[in-house]
Amino acid sequence: xxxxxxxxxxxxxxxxxxxxxxxxxxxxxxxxxxxxxxxxxxxxxxxxxxxxxxxxxxxxxxxxxxxxxxxxxxxxxxxxxxxxxxxxxxxxxxxxxxxxxxxxxxxxxxxxxxxxxxxxxxxxxxxxxxxxxxxxxxxxxxxxxxx
Amino acid sequence: xxxxxxxxxxxxxxxxxxxxxxxxxxxxxxxxxxxxxxxxxxxxxxxxxxxxxxxxxxxxxxxxxxxxxxxxxxxxxxxxxxxxxxxxxxxxxxxxxxxxxxxxxxxxxxxxxxxxxxxxxxxxxxxxxxxxxxxxxxxxxxxxxxx
DNA sequence: TGCAAGTATATTGTGTGCAACTAAATTGCT
DNA sequence: AGCAATTTAGTTGCACACAATATACTTGCA
Numbered sequence: 382x383x384x385x386x387x388x389x390x391x392x393x394x395x396x397x398x399x400x401x402x403x404x405x406x407x408x409x410x411x412x413x414x415x416x417x418x419x420x421x422x423x424x425x426x427x428x429x430x431x432x433x434x435x436x437x438x439x440x441x442x443x444x445x446x447x448x449x450x451x452x453x454x455x456x457x458x459x460x461x462x463x464x465x466x467x468x469x470x471x472x473x474x475x476x477x478x479x480x481x482x483x484x485x486x487x488x489x490x491x492x493x494x495x496x497x498x499x500x501x502x503x504x505x506x507x508x509x510x511x512x513x514x515x516x517x518x519x520x521x522x523x524x525x526x527x528x
Numbered sequence: 529x530x531x532x533x534x535x536x537x538x539x540x541x542x543x544x545x546x547x548x549x550x551x552x553x554x555x556x557x558x559x560x561x562x563x564x565x566x567x568x569x570x571x572x573x574x575x576x577x578x579x580x581x582x583x584x585x586x587x588x589x590x591x592x593x594x595x596x597x598x599x600x601x602x603x604x605x606x607x608x609x610x611x612x613x614x615x616x617x618x619x620x621x622x623x624x625x626x627x628x629x630x631x632x633x634x635x636x637x638x639x640x641x642x643x644x645x646x647x648x649x650x651x652x653x654x655x656x657x658x659x660x661x662x663x664x665x666x667x668x669x670x671x672x673x674x675x
Numbered sequence: 676t677g678c679a680a681g682t683a684t685a686t687t688g689t690g691t692g693c694a695a696c697t698a699a700a701t702t703g704c705t
Numbered sequence: 706a707g708c709a710a711t712t713t714a715g716t717t718g719c720a721c722a723c724a725a726t727a728t729a730c731t732t733g734c735a
Contacts, residue, residue, distance in 0.1 A: 390645055391638065393577045393593065397663040398555045398648065402574070403595045404670040405552035406722070408545045411673050413723090424691065427549070430540045440714060446540065448550045451714050453692050460690080477700045477713040491538065498537055501545065506672040511665065516544045518662040523551040525653040526558050553692070560693090571721065587684060598684050600722050607720080624683040624730045 401519075411504055415497050419490050425461060426494070428454075432467065432483040433491045439478045448527070466490065548666075558651050562644050566637050572608060573641070575601075579614065579630040580638045586625045595674070613637065 393399055409423040416426050431438060431446055440458070444450055458481055461467045466487035472478035505512060540546055556570040563573050578585065578593055587605070591597055605628055608614045613634035619625035652659060 391577065391641060392581060393574060396574075396577070396645065397652075397659050397666075398559065398570075399574055399577075400663050400666040400670065401548070401552045401555055402570075404666045404673070405548045406595060407670055407673040408548055410723080412545065422690065423545075423549075427540060427543075427546055430538065430543070430546075434539060441712085448553060449691095450693065452694075452716080453690095455715055457691075475701070475713085479714060494538060498543065504673060505544075505669055507669060511668075512544050515662070515665040515669065516547050518658065518665070519544075519547045519551045521658075522652055522654060522662065523547065523554055526551070526554040526651060557693080569720065588682090596721095597723065599686080599724080600720095602685055604721075622683085622731070626684060 408501075411501065412497075415500055419493055420464060421490070424453075425457060426497075428457065428461065429466065429483070429487065429490060429494070432481065432487065433494075437480055437482045439472070439480055441478075443481060461487075555648075558648065559644075562647055566640055567611060568637070571600075572604060573644075575604065575608065576613065576630070576634065576637060576641070579628065579634065580641075584627055584629045586619070586627055588625075590628060595670075608634075 412423045412426065416423065419426070421429060427447060428443065431443060438446075440451055440454055444454055447454075458467060458469060462469050466484060468480075468482045468484055470480045470482070472480055502509070502512065507515075559570045559573065563570065566573070568576060574594060575590065578590060585593075587598055587601055591601055594601075605614060605616060609616050612631060615627075615629045615631055617627045617629070619627055649656070649659065654662075
């Protein structure tokens with residue numbers, strides 16, 4: 382990680398990227414059982430969290446928040462629509478814009494999701510301050526990679 | 529992040545999981561252009577890194593190192609075989625075991641990959657010690673989530 | 676020795692990610 | 706007003722992730 386010329390620099394265990402990738406996958410796997418009762422995948426849960434905050438949002442703004450594009454979001458939103466958690470309507474002023482809104486049923490899911498963050502913090506077995514500093518470091522890295 | 533009863537606790541921006549997920553995706557996207565010349569995807573690059581270290585490994589051991597299962601690895605390894613980067617043979621002693629070894633061509637890729645970690649560190653725009661502590665925090669979290 | 680239990684990999688099906696492309700509506704400029 | 710450039714979503718194709726299942730081989734034990 383420090384010296385590019387060092388022997389073994391190009392080694393799996395030396396790569397931050399790999400640890401980040403594995404941890405993110407592990408996190409998603411850990412969420413899966415908690416989300417089963419809500420019939421949501423991990424990404425669908427992230428989308429619902431945005432909708433619980435915003436009520437109505439278009440695909441572009443949603444993609445910007447989640448760092449994802451329409452190729453990922455369009456089919457996902459159709460699946461959420463099929464489940465009855467969201468509505469997909471078009472803006473009256475601009476027909477290009479697809480407005481995503483949360484349904485009554487989708488809104489009710491929020492109640493059931495209320496204790497998920499707590500449970501995950503528990504599963505992480507880490508102190509709050511350590512999680513916060515990890516989050517801050519990731520945010521800095523993310524910002525640097527995406528500008 | 530701290531107080532489960534706090535208003536807005538169940539909010540996208542409060543979730544470590546989301547930042548981790550976005551950062552991991554962003555990292556993968558950042559690698560893609562660097563890996564284009566090697567005709568490798570990000571995950572294929574991780575697999576090749578293991579093979580540059582090990583020369584020969586079976587699918588189970590590879591999966592353990594990468595925290596992935598055969599459902600992900602088998603098709604990926606077939607693609608690497610098609611590219612001519614690895615061989616997929618069976619163990620003589622135990623016919624169930626698939627032995628993956630790196631080819632001459634695959635070995636040569638290592639030369640071209642030599643400067644990728646350096647370039648990524650540069651893209652991250654972060655100090656080495658900060659990257660190291662981020663890596664350590666992720667490792668702790670990963671270990672906690674996977675035992 | 677024979678066969679149940681266990682192990683290693685492969686297959687199938689669903690759901691992401693993302694690049695490249697298409698379609699349709701809007702905006703801006705002359 | 707008219708049309709090119711832009712914007713917003715959607716589509717397509719490929720490569721992951723991963724749960725569930727299938728297949729083939731090996732081991733252990735009665």
